[in-house]
Amino acid sequence: MFWIEVLSRxxxxxxRHHAAADFVTIGRAYxxxxxxxxxxxxxxxxxxxxxxxxxMVAEDLATQNGLLDEKGKRHHRISxxxxxxxxxGHTWLRVRDANFxxxxxxxxxxxxxxxxxxxxxxxxxxxxxxxNLWLRNTGDYSITLYLGQFVSLATGIAIWIxxxxxxxxLLTGAACFTLHAIIALTGIFALQIISFTQDWLVFAFSSNFxxxxxxxxxxxxxxxxxxxxxCVISSKNTYRKAAxxxxxxxxxxxxxxxxxxxxIPEDSGAKRPYLTRMYPPSWRVIAPETExxxxxxxxxxxxxxxxLRKKEPRRGMFDNFLNDFNDxxxxxx
Amino acid sequence: MPFLLRLIPLAVLVTxxxxxxxxxxxxxxxxxxxxxxxxxxxxxxQPLSATAEQVFGQAQPKLLQIRTLLKSAQKxxxxxxxxxxxxxxxxxxxxxxxSQYALEPDTYQLEYIAADGSKGxxxxxxxxxxxxxxxxxxxxxxxxxxxxxxxxxxxxxxALAKGERLFAMGNPLDLGFTIVEGIYNGLVEKSYQPxxxxxxxxNPGMSGGPAVTANxxxxxxxxxxxxxxxxxxxxxxxxxxxxxxxxxxxxDEMDASDVRAEITRQLNDWQKTFFATLRAQNFRQAAFxxxxxxxxxxxxxxxxxxxxxxxxxxxxxTINRSSCDTNTHLFLADDMYAxxxxxxxxxxxxxxxxxxxxxxxxxxxxxPNLPWSTANRYxxxxxxxxxxxxxxxxxxxxxxxxxxxxxxxxxxxxxYDISVSAVTxxxxxxxxxxxxxxxxxxxxxxxxxxxxxxxxxxxxxxxx
Numbered sequence: 001m002f003w004i005e006v007l008s009r010x011x012x013x014x015x016r017h018h019a020a021a022d023f024v025t026i027g028r029a030y031x032x033x034x035x036x037x038x039x040x041x042x043x044x045x046x047x048x049x050x051x052x053x054x055x056m057v058a059e060d061l062a063t064q065n066g067l068l069d070e071k072g073k074r075h076h077r078i079s080x081x082x083x084x085x086x087x088x089g090h091t092w093l094r095v096r097d098a099n100f101x102x103x104x105x106x107x108x109x110x111x112x113x114x115x116x117x118x119x120x121x122x123x124x125x126x127x128x129x130x131x132n133l134w135l136r137n138t139g140d141y142s143i144t145l146y147l148g149q150f151v152s153l154a155t156g157i158a159i160w161i162x163x164x165x166x167x168x169x170l171l172t173g174a175a176c177f178t179l180h181a182i183i184a185l186t187g188i189f190a191l192q193i194i195s196f197t198q199d200w201l202v203f204a205f206s207s208n209f210x211x212x213x214x215x216x217x218x219x220x221x222x223x224x225x226x227x228x229x230x231c232v233i234s235s236k237n238t239y240r241k242a243a244x245x246x247x248x249x250x251x252x253x254x255x256x257x258x259x260x261x262x263x264i265p266e267d268s269g270a271k272r273p274y275l276t277r278m279y280p281p282s283w284r285v286i287a288p289e290t291e292x293x294x295x296x297x298x299x300x301x302x303x304x305x306x307x308l309r310k311k312e313p314r315r316g317m318f319d320n321f322l323n324d325f326n327d328x329x330x331x332x333x
Numbered sequence: 334m335p336f337l338l339r340l341i342p343l344a345v346l347v348t349x350x351x352x353x354x355x356x357x358x359x360x361x362x363x364x365x366x367x368x369x370x371x372x373x374x375x376x377x378x379q380p381l382s383a384t385a386e387q388v389f390g391q392a393q394p395k396l397l398q399i400r401t402l403l404k405s406a407q408k409x410x411x412x413x414x415x416x417x418x419x420x421x422x423x424x425x426x427x428x429x430x431x432s433q434y435a436l437e438p439d440t441y442q443l444e445y446i447a448a449d450g451s452k453g454x455x456x457x458x459x460x461x462x463x464x465x466x467x468x469x470x471x472x473x474x475x476x477x478x479x480x481x482x483x484x485x486x487x488x489x490x491x492a493l494a495k496g497e498r499l500f501a502m503g504n505p506l507d508l509g510f511t512i513v514e515g516i517y518n519g520l521v522e523k524s525y526q527p528x529x530x531x532x533x534x535x536n537p538g539m540s541g542g543p544a545v546t547a548n549x550x551x552x553x554x555x556x557x558x559x560x561x562x563x564x565x566x567x568x569x570x571x572x573x574x575x576x577x578x579x580x581x582x583x584x585d586e587m588d589a590s591d592v593r594a595e596i597t598r599q600l601n602d603w604q605k606t607f608f609a610t611l612r613a614q615n616f617r618q619a620a621f622x623x624x625x626x627x628x629x630x631x632x633x634x635x636x637x638x639x640x641x642x643x644x645x646x647x648x649x650x651t652i653n654r655s656s657c658d659t660n661t662h663l664f665l666a667d668d669m670y671a672x673x674x675x676x677x678x679x680x681x682x683x684x685x686x687x688x689x690x691x692x693x694x695x696x697x698x699x700x701p702n703l704p705w706s707t708a709n710r711y712x713x714x715x716x717x718x719x720x721x722x723x724x725x726x727x728x729x730x731x732x733x734x735x736x737x738x739x740x741x742x743x744x745x746x747x748x749y750d751i752s753v754s755a756v757t758x759x760x761x762x763x764x765x766x767x768x769x770x771x772x773x774x775x776x777x778x779x780x781x782x783x784x785x786x787x788x789x790x791x792x793x794x795x796x797x
Contacts, residue, residue, distance in 0.1 A: 138686060138694035140646060206719050273736045275718040278696040280688035281732070281758040288720035288732050295780055298717040298737045302776045305712055305741040305749065313708035313743070
């Protein structure tokens with residue numbers, strides 16, 4: 001006694017046929033033990049039986065399209081171990097003996113309750129987003145401002161979650177929507193908090209360093225979000241995934257650093273003041289400088305500028321445009 | 334509106350293409366005035382047209398059109414006017430007419446065309462960037478001496494009477510030598526740089542041409558006009574032209590390095606005098622809410638106020654601003670001006686916004702004004718930013734956030750532009766934003782001027 005399983009292209013089981021005898025034919029015709037509705041399958045295509053030693057085999061019944069193994073190679077006879085897949089026409093089959101050894105049952109785990117987490121994030125993220133928007137709104141209140149910003153944020157997040165859920169559904173069969181939603185919302189919430197904190201730290205500590213070099217943190221966090229999504233899809237190959245994602249983030253950081261620094265000429269004005277975002281005065285942490293200290297530092301700019309002055313100016317990104325713009329005609333004075 | 338702010342750069346920079354300007358001006362026929370005295374001009378000794386005719390007739394051989402040619406193409410890149418001022422062939426014009434040649438003699442060359450159509454090369458003998466003047470020399474012709482304009486002694490002493498009739502000449506818009514009648518209206522008031530206010534129609538192309546009295550003596554040099562305004566034009570006073578001419582008589586031909594050294598020297602002297610004058614004029618403390626901020630007493634450091642308190646719907650932050658400008662602009666090159674100082678104080682106060690929102694509003698108004706740096710003229714700006722505190726012995730002084738930026742001029746050593754933004758940090762719902770910028774200063778003066786101004790930012794605490 002054995003079972004014949006018809007699989008989808010994704011190797012999911014579509015049908016199971018019980019075969020009581022040790023001999024069954026498969027094909028499109030009605031005299032077969034198992035009927036397959038695949039126009040590429042012959043009326044009588046393959047025979048499943050036992051060989052001399054009693055092992056199960058599949059034998060081609062001299063058909064046009066033949067009997068194929070997993071790799072698509074044609075055979076007259078394939079011996080079947082139970083995990084071996086065979087293909088006739090476009091149909092995948094697997095044959096298992098009744099005494100095929102299946103894995104032990106999984107221990108029943110207490111179900112992870114995802115909804116409270118999702119609900120919490122659904123409150124926290126829009127809440128913080130709106131709060132931030134409100135704190136930065138110095139003009140008149142306008143519902144369209146808030147609504148517009150909220151809708152664009154929500155749309156963006158929905159597309160992101162949708163993408164990962166669809167990918168998961170295709171690869172594993174389950175969408176894991178809630179889990180993806182929690183990851184995405186938490187990640188974006190963290191990005192917002194970090195961004196806010198960064199601006200504040202720059203103000204609180206007069207820190208040019210934070211203003212200039214915090215961008216890898218954002219890339220790292222972005223990589224972490226992607227990594228978490230990937231782990232939902234499958235928990236296999238964790239190290240390899242982490243290596244790929246985080247090295248991509250490192251590359252992105254490097255690329256950004258190059259864009260911000262050596263590639264853009266010093267003259268292009270890429271270096272802008274950093275203490276431009278203000279917070280309430282009481283949010284400062286370190287003590288201000290004295291006037292003497294301040295001007296001692298300011299005086300050091302002279303050496304920097306004189307050094308820059310000696311350097312031949314390089315062409316900036318926008319200089320071409322400006323030069324074209326300046327091509328005037330004759331000028332009267 | 335600070336009308337003078339735009340005056341000189343706009344006027345100097347009327348570098349519109351010929352065709353465009355010609356369209357704007359049009360060629361309307363003006364009916365010729367009938368000869369013979371008209372009833373409206375009985376006080377004139379002779380008919381006006383006859384005077385102009387006489388002046389122009391005498392002046393014509395001494396007038397020049399000065400062209401800057403692009404050497405490689407042998408075509409004009411800009412044109413202006415000039416006049417012969419000495420028998421040995423020295424001619425006076427504006428610095429901005431010859432600036433391209435002065436700074437880049439390898440790329441450009443200078444040429445004159447006289448009224449009789451004769452042409453020749455010009456050599457540069459002296460420049461005065463603070464008065465926008467230059468002296469060039471014509472190659473001596475066969476006949477020996479040149480016919481030259483004389484200076485009007487009264488004009489040199491600044492003793493011309495307001496209302497005196499002047500005649501400005503030059504070649505406007507390359508249309509040919511022209512004479513324009515106008516009126517001497519004294520020196521421009523509220524101007525640091527002395528400029529004669531001439532009521533008459535100066536047009537692009539006439540820069541560097543002479544403005545003479547009825548007896549054909551130099552009273553000034555055409556330099557600028559006001560775009561917004563009718564017949565409001567400006568002359569460089571005769572004494573400056575006289576001085577540079579005398580300097581040129583004893584001087585030699587200048588090459589590009591001489592020009593740069595001379596500009597450096599002149600700018601350096603200029604800014605020293607400028608700051609000394611500014612300091613001597615005293616700063617008063619103007620009140621902005623509880624804050625006190627410095628404003629100059631000098632009438633040429635003119636302040637204009639604006640407010641948003643009458644806006645509807647009512648603004649959530651009231652913003653009162655005072656902007657002061659010296660209205661001085663020294664032309665160095667088309668993309669390089671110096672000698673301007675601006676100071677503005679903006680008082681922001683809110684009752685509706687919370688502290689966080691107010692600081693956001695503050696962020697937007699407290700950015701330093703950093704103009705684009707053209708790479709071949711300036712280095713990029715470099716800034717030092719930090720929070721600066723009052724010292725214990727000056728309780729009225731404030732904690733400030735200061736962004737102090739400077740850039741250097743590539744061609745002019747020891748001259749910098751600075752731009753500063755300071756914000757008071759004593760209150761979460763009101764603040765004073767002070768910004769100021771100075772172009773063409775020494776680094777030391779930039780620092781010490783900043784220090785002086787910031788030390789005058791104070792808060793007067795109201796005692797409950």
